[in-house]
Amino acid sequence: MQHRPLPQKPTGAFVGASWAALFIGAIAFLTGLWNAPTLALNEKGYYLTLLLFGLFAAVSLQKSVRDRMEGIKVTGIYFGLCWVALGSALLLLSVGLWNAQIAEAEKGFYAMAYLLSLFAAVAVQKNVRDSAAFASDEPADTVAQG
Numbered sequence: 001m002q003h004r005p006l007p008q009k010p011t012g013a014f015v016g017a018s019w020a021a022l023f024i025g026a027i028a029f030l031t032g033l034w035n036a037p038t039l040a041l042n043e044k045g046y047y048l049t050l051l052l053f054g055l056f057a058a059v060s061l062q063k064s065v066r067d068r069m070e071g072i073k074v075t076g077i078y079f080g081l082c083w084v085a086l087g088s089a090l091l092l093l094s095v096g097l098w099n100a101q102i103a104e105a106e107k108g109f110y111a112m113a114y115l116l117s118l119f120a121a122v123a124v125q126k127n128v129r130d131s132a133a134f135a136s137d138e139p140a141d142t143v144a145q146g
Helices: 012-034 042-069 076-099 105-137 140-145
Strands: none
Touching: 012 042, 012 105, 042 076, 042 105, 076 105
């Protein structure tokens, strides 16, 4: 029998900080794209797609790692695809920024906003999962009392 750790409810401060980091990172990245005068529309679409792809890959990988940790079966092919997807998103962003005809400071801005968004998406997904696990393990009379 596998021992399942008791779920811990994330604090409101951590939940709020995670959501704030996700919104700040994503909005900063998107605002930078919107206001980038030297980027063509197809380049902006490329970076937007990379943001969406990276967020999905990061959350998917975090969920797969957590599932495995909790004894939920995750196939090796899916687990490997999660790693490949996240690595591809980071590699494609790096190649895109390396070759972009923008200032070095802008490249750093995009990279940091992107990484903040990916990290925050993982934290938000963890909080959602921890909160759901905590709520499902609470006795009914505790929930009813508030």
